[in-house]
Amino acid sequence: xxLFSCTAITKLQAIVVIVIIIVxxxxxxxxxxxxxxxxxxxxxxxxxxxxxxxxxxxxxFEQQYGVEVRYALQGSSxxxxxxLIAEKGNPSADVFLGGEQAVVRAALAxxxxxxTEDKVPxxxxxxxxAKPELxxxxxxxxxxxxxxxxxxxxxxxxxxxxxxxxxxxxxDPRLKGKFTVHDPTWTDQxxxxxxxYGGDDHNYDPALKFFKDFAPNVKFVFSTDAEATNALxxxxxxxxxxxxxxxYGLAQKGVQVQMVYPEDVPTVNGIKSPxxxxxxxxxxxxxxxxxxxxxxxxxxxSPEAQYEYCSRLGNAPVNPKTKPMPPEIAPYLLTGSELExxxxxxxxxxxxxxxxxxxxxxxxxxxxxxxx
Amino acid sequence: xxxxxIDQLSGALVRxxxxxxxxxxxxxxxxxxxxxxxxxxxxxxxxxxxxVWYQSFLSRPDFRGGLFVSVLxxxxxxxAAVTVGTLCAFPLARIRFKGTSxxxxxxxxxxxxxQIASAVALLxxxxxxGVISRRxxxxxxxxxxxxxxxxxxxxxxxxxxxxxxxxxxSLNLGASTTQTLLRITLPLIKPGLLAGAFFAFQASxxxxxxxxxxxxxxxxxxPVVLFSWMRFTxxxxxxxxxxxxxxxxxxxxxxxxxxxxxxRLIGVAGGIRSI
Amino acid sequence: MEGTRSDDNRVNLKQLFLLFPSIVYVVLxxxxxxxxxxxxxxxxxxxxxIVDQFTLENFQRFFSSSLYLGTLYVTFKIxxxxxxxxxxxxxxxxxxxARSQSRLERAVLFVAVLISLFxxxxxxxxxxxxxxxxxxxxxxxxxxxGLGPVRLMYNEVGIIIASTHFLLSYAIFTxxxxxxxxxxxxxxxxxxxxxxxxxxxMDVTLPLTLPGxxxxxxxxxxxxxxxxxxxxxxxxxxVWMLSNMIYDRVVFTGNIPFASAIxxxxxxxxxxxxxxxxxxxxxxxxxG
Numbered sequence: 001x002x003l004f005s006c007t008a009i010t011k012l013q014a015i016v017v018i019v020i021i022i023v024x025x026x027x028x029x030x031x032x033x034x035x036x037x038x039x040x041x042x043x044x045x046x047x048x049x050x051x052x053x054x055x056x057x058x059x060x061f062e063q064q065y066g067v068e069v070r071y072a073l074q075g076s077s078x079x080x081x082x083x084l085i086a087e088k089g090n091p092s093a094d095v096f097l098g099g100e101q102a103v104v105r106a107a108l109a110x111x112x113x114x115x116t117e118d119k120v121p122x123x124x125x126x127x128x129x130a131k132p133e134l135x136x137x138x139x140x141x142x143x144x145x146x147x148x149x150x151x152x153x154x155x156x157x158x159x160x161x162x163x164x165x166x167x168x169x170x171x172d173p174r175l176k177g178k179f180t181v182h183d184p185t186w187t188d189q190x191x192x193x194x195x196x197y198g199g200d201d202h203n204y205d206p207a208l209k210f211f212k213d214f215a216p217n218v219k220f221v222f223s224t225d226a227e228a229t230n231a232l233x234x235x236x237x238x239x240x241x242x243x244x245x246x247x248y249g250l251a252q253k254g255v256q257v258q259m260v261y262p263e264d265v266p267t268v269n270g271i272k273s274p275x276x277x278x279x280x281x282x283x284x285x286x287x288x289x290x291x292x293x294x295x296x297x298x299x300x301x302s303p304e305a306q307y308e309y310c311s312r313l314g315n316a317p318v319n320p321k322t323k324p325m326p327p328e329i330a331p332y333l334l335t336g337s338e339l340e341x342x343x344x345x346x347x348x349x350x351x352x353x354x355x356x357x358x359x360x361x362x363x364x365x366x367x368x369x370x371x372x
Numbered sequence: 373x374x375x376x377x378i379d380q381l382s383g384a385l386v387r388x389x390x391x392x393x394x395x396x397x398x399x400x401x402x403x404x405x406x407x408x409x410x411x412x413x414x415x416x417x418x419x420x421x422x423x424v425w426y427q428s429f430l431s432r433p434d435f436r437g438g439l440f441v442s443v444l445x446x447x448x449x450x451x452a453a454v455t456v457g458t459l460c461a462f463p464l465a466r467i468r469f470k471g472t473s474x475x476x477x478x479x480x481x482x483x484x485x486x487q488i489a490s491a492v493a494l495l496x497x498x499x500x501x502g503v504i505s506r507r508x509x510x511x512x513x514x515x516x517x518x519x520x521x522x523x524x525x526x527x528x529x530x531x532x533x534x535x536x537x538x539x540x541x542s543l544n545l546g547a548s549t550t551q552t553l554l555r556i557t558l559p560l561i562k563p564g565l566l567a568g569a570f571f572a573f574q575a576s577x578x579x580x581x582x583x584x585x586x587x588x589x590x591x592x593x594x595p596v597v598l599f600s601w602m603r604f605t606x607x608x609x610x611x612x613x614x615x616x617x618x619x620x621x622x623x624x625x626x627x628x629x630x631x632x633x634x635x636r637l638i639g640v641a642g643g644i645r646s647i
Numbered sequence: 648m649e650g651t652r653s654d655d656n657r658v659n660l661k662q663l664f665l666l667f668p669s670i671v672y673v674v675l676x677x678x679x680x681x682x683x684x685x686x687x688x689x690x691x692x693x694x695x696x697i698v699d700q701f702t703l704e705n706f707q708r709f710f711s712s713s714l715y716l717g718t719l720y721v722t723f724k725i726x727x728x729x730x731x732x733x734x735x736x737x738x739x740x741x742x743x744x745a746r747s748q749s750r751l752e753r754a755v756l757f758v759a760v761l762i763s764l765f766x767x768x769x770x771x772x773x774x775x776x777x778x779x780x781x782x783x784x785x786x787x788x789x790x791x792x793g794l795g796p797v798r799l800m801y802n803e804v805g806i807i808i809a810s811t812h813f814l815l816s817y818a819i820f821t822x823x824x825x826x827x828x829x830x831x832x833x834x835x836x837x838x839x840x841x842x843x844x845x846x847x848x849m850d851v852t853l854p855l856t857l858p859g860x861x862x863x864x865x866x867x868x869x870x871x872x873x874x875x876x877x878x879x880x881x882x883x884x885x886v887w888m889l890s891n892m893i894y895d896r897v898v899f900t901g902n903i904p905f906a907s908a909i910x911x912x913x914x915x916x917x918x919x920x921x922x923x924x925x926x927x928x929x930x931x932x933x934x935g
Contacts, residue, residue, distance in 0.1 A: 017451070020447070020451065021448070021451040021452075024444060024447045024448045024451065025448055027444060028444045028445070028448060028508050028512075029508065029509075041588070041589040045600060045603060045604070046434075046597065046600030046601040046603060047600075047601055047603065047604050047605065047607065048604070049604075050434065050600075070589035070590070071434070071589055072587075072588060072589040072592075073434070073587075073592060073596060073597060073600035074600060075584065075596075075599045075600045075603055076603070076898060078898035078899050079584060079585075079898050081898075081901070082492065082585075082897050082898055082901060083495065083584075083585050085695075085901065086492060086495045086496050086499060086585075087495070087499055087504060088499070089499075090499060090504050090505060092504075092507075092587075092588040092589070093588075093589070101899075105694075105695050105900075105901055108694070108695045109695045109696070109901070183884050185895065185899045219781075219801070219883075220800075220801040220883030220884060220885060221883055221884025221885060222883070222884060223879060223884060224602075224603055224604075224879075224880065225603060225604045225605075226602050226603060226604055226605050226606050227880065227883075229604065229605050229606075230605070230606045230776065231780070233413075234780065234782045234783075235782055236780055236781055236782045246604060249604060249605065250605070253605075351694060351695075351900070352694055354899065354900055355694075355896075355900050355902060355905075358895065358899075359712070359714060362714050362887070363712070363713070363714045366884065366885055369884075369885055370798075370801055370802070370883065370885050375843035375845065375846070376843065378843065378845055379843050379844045379845055382844070382845055383844065386739045386742075389736065389739045390739045390740055390743055390756075392736075393736045393737070393739070393740050393815070394740070394755075394756065394759055396736075396812065396815075397759050397760065397763045397812070397815060397816075398759055398763075399778070400766070400771060400774035400775060400778065400812065401759075401762060401763060401766060401774075403774045403777065403778060403784070404766070404770055404773070404774050407773075407774070407777070416777075416784060416787075455668075456668040456669050456672065457669065459665045459666075459668060459669070460665055460666045460668070460669035460670075462662065462665055463662040463663065463665050463666055464666075466662070467662055473922070473925055473926070473929070475666070476925070477918055477921060477922060477925075478673060478674065478678070479669060479673055480865060480866075480869060480921070481673065481677070481678065481914075481918075482673065482677055483866065483869040483870055483873070484869040484872060484873060484914060484917040484918065484921070485681060485873060485910065485914060486873040486875060486889070486890040486893050486894075486910055486913060487873065487875055487890070488875065488890060488893050488894045488897055488906075489681070489684065489685075489893055489906070489907070489910040490677070490681070492684060492897055492903065492906075493677075493680040493681045493683065493684035493685075494676075494677070494680050496680065496683065496684055497676070497679065497680030497683060500683070513672070513676065516672060517672050517673060517676065517677045520669060520672060520673060521866075521869075522817075522866070524669070525821065525862045525865070525866055526820070526821055526824050526862065527824075528862070529821060529824055529825045529858055529859045529861075529862040530824045530825060530827070530828045531828075532825075532858040534828045535828070535830055560828070561824075561828065563823065563824050563827050563828075564824040564827075564828070567820040567821070567823065567824050570761065570764060570820065571764075571817065571820065574764050574765060577765075577767075578765075578767045578768055580768065580769070580876060581875065581876075595767060595768075595769070598767065598769055599769060602769055602773070606773050606776070606777075610769065610770050610773060611770060611773070611774075613767075613770070614766060614767060614770040617765060617766075617767075618762045618765065618766065621761060621762055621765050622758060622762060625757070625758055625761060629754070
């Protein structure tokens with residue numbers, strides 16, 4: 001029997017098609033309707049972040065509390081913020097873990113529930129730098145710290161051009177087209193550039209000046225880390241401004257890449273030669289399963305969970321009671337004197353000027369890039 | 373230059389273009405297959421052959437789950453879109469009233485609207501209407517909206533060039549309109565229907581942005597999983613998935629060809645030698 | 648169900664009924680949802696809330712800046728180029744698929760086009776990045792031939808290449824469907840009357856497949872105008888299309904009003920262009 005005969009569509013064929021439609025629809029409906037077992041949904045990035053979250057935190061949590069953990073995948077926490085804000089009251093996730101900027105926006109949009117010590121006992125152990133308040137309320141807490149700086153393919157740089165520890169090295173005209181930078185939606189890099197030319201996290205005009213001078217040495221601008229890691233890995237570029245944890249992931253794949261933090265950056269807010277430092281944060285989404293969400297956050301702040309989670313990612317724990325990190329991660333964490341240099345940038349201020357800053361970047365800086 | 377020479381020259385030119393396009397189409401596909409077995413992604417040609425990326429992908433429940441959701445969703449969307457789209461292609465192709473052109477433009481609009489705008493708009497709408505918790509249905513409706521323009525465009529295109537004398541002959545011979553439809557019209561536009569079905573499935577299966585905004589932990593289509601996956605590194609697991617999907621598609625095509633023959637698969641054969 | 652051909656100019660109620668389901672999906676759900684969002688383009692945004700104040704400042708912001716106008720131009724340029732390329736490159740392949748007598752040729756082409764259709768957008772970009780970047784395969788090949796590296800990434804060229812690759816399958820299938828519904832006996836008749844192949848193509852095939860060509864161009868152009876992932880990952884932050892600007896506003900600052908304004912303008916340009924092209928071609932179809 002020929003199914004697609006050009007002579008006729010028999011009643012049989014029509015029935016087959018209709019049956020397929022009904023079966024597919026019914027299967028979808030029944031198989032994808034959520035089950036009744038208690039569960040919470042936590043947002044996370046994919047790849048090693050998902051693995052670290054699942055194996056380091058989710059599975060032990062499930063065993064301890066008997067609550068299943070499901071993961072809402074995000075390509076960027078900004079997207080997740082936009083989505084959760086739109087879903088106001090009926091969120092698709094109970095716990096929002098993301099970059100600080102995204103969660104700040106969610107908090108200001110009124111979709112987060114406040115964190116207090118009676119609901120999250122482990123909060124009292126957490127370093128105060130990881131508990132930034134907004135309008136006198138704690139809407140989110142840091143879940144790990146990560147430094148960012150220049151990642152260099154020191155193996156590819158010829159000896160006569162080797163990095164000399166100064167920020168001026170980056171402007172060397174012999175390094176045309178050898179770098180990539182993140183687009184201006186990322187605060188850290190703009191702030192570092194501002195600091196280098198005498199500004200700070202409330203004065204970004206110097207940052208734009210710096211990038212005008214730096215532009216000839218930049219080959220392209222990236223918005224997803226994969227673009228940067230790919231270019232570093234293939235040798236397309238020699239340096240990228242990136243998070244230490246991303247570089248850690250790259251190094252684990254065998255790429256010879258090193259984190260460097262130039263020492264001669266002007267002092268900012270009393271911090272000598274500042275190293276930009278972020279926290280990724282976590283909070284409870286209003287209207288979700290708030291009780292379970294508080295329990296989850298309390299768990300992820302505990303020393304055991306902190307150790308498991310951070311050691312897998314190469315990040316710094318926010319709970320001082322955590323065991324020391326394994327030695328292979330040390331190069332990617334700020335240690336000793338470097339800790340004194342950690343500079344937490346004012347993200348709230350940045351969000352308010354971001355729109356205009358991005359515009360200025362696209363008008364004044366972008367046309368100068370990629371000519372190398 | 374005689375017209376014969378022009379014919380031969382243009383024939384040669386067209387053959388070259390055809391070959392070039394074929395190579396252009398295949399090059400990235402071949403590349404993806406090679407990358408999927410390459411143990412060292414930064415090296416090319418690959419120093420060895422490894423199944424690592426396939427194992428990595430197959431062993432992950434999030435990938436498997438994503439694949440399952442996408443296939444189910446894709447099939448449902450295809451069924452819905454082809455049905456609805458074919459229904460409305462008939463009046464669009466055959467009635468010449470003043471609004472036809474405008475209506476066509478309206479039906480094409482989901483394609484013209486940037487996905488991010490559609491995604492946010494639809495999400496807000498479904499929240500507003502209060503159905504957001506029924507994720508699979510919501511994704512089904514959204515994907516059907518996105519797939520419809522393809523089906524409508526392709527089927528309308530086939531219908532407009534359609535030789536209606538065959539229909540007239542059938543009616544004149546005493547067949548009812550339904551019989552004519554089922555035995556004459558639909559079979560002859562089957563290539564268009566098939567193409568529309570392929571497009572619809574692909575539109576749903578590969579949709580990233582709208583899926584991302586309407587997904588949830590329970591219903592996560594494959595592209596959403598993949599997008600969150602290639603945020604930090606270009607992982608060859610992606611190449612492995614693609615290769616598997618391409619192999620699957622090829623096998624299905626070969627199977628259909630065995631059963632039905634290529635003619636029926638592509639459409640009415642014959643005609644003159646191609647230029 | 649369709650009525651007879653002489654009803655062409657009379658609006659048959661039954662036929663309008665066929666339009667109903669599509670109207671529900673596209674108009675009642677989609678357009679309504681879109682309208683509800685796009686209307687925010689006329690409101691002010693004060694991070695992170697939309698203020699209930701009617702204003703045209705979003706549009707003023709767009710039109711007073713060479714950045715946005717320039718991006719509109721680039722978007723249009725890339726979409727038009729990609730659309731044209733897909734048509735020109737796709738037609739020969741579509742024709743072979745419809746008419747070739749070599750079973751092998753048709754099978755091979757069909758499989759190639761179909762598989763290319765099913766290659767996901769992300770994997771496709773992944774392959775093109777690895778092929779086109781400065782240290783990529785293409786440039787390495789050129790180097791062995793002694794030719795200098797050509798910058799194929801982080802510029803419009805790379806985006807056009809990847810987009811054309813993406814749209815070709817759509818173009819080919821759309822055209823193929825149309826070529827097939829043209830009866831080959833018409834072409835045979837022309838040849839029988841002594842016309843050369845080229846003549847036959849220009850006078851018979853081409854005019855009769857104009858509806859298919861129109862469908863193809865409208866489809867590829869619309870898709871090209873709203874392209875988003877390709878310029879995001881291959882533009883290197885140096886080439887943007889309007890969709891990227893919309894994305895940035897939605898995801899990073901939550902500025903839905905301005906994003907909606909950009910979307911409205913993009914839609915307007917898209918619709919006007921496609922309407923113009925449709926009118927031009929439909930006139931040709933009627934006359935020819």
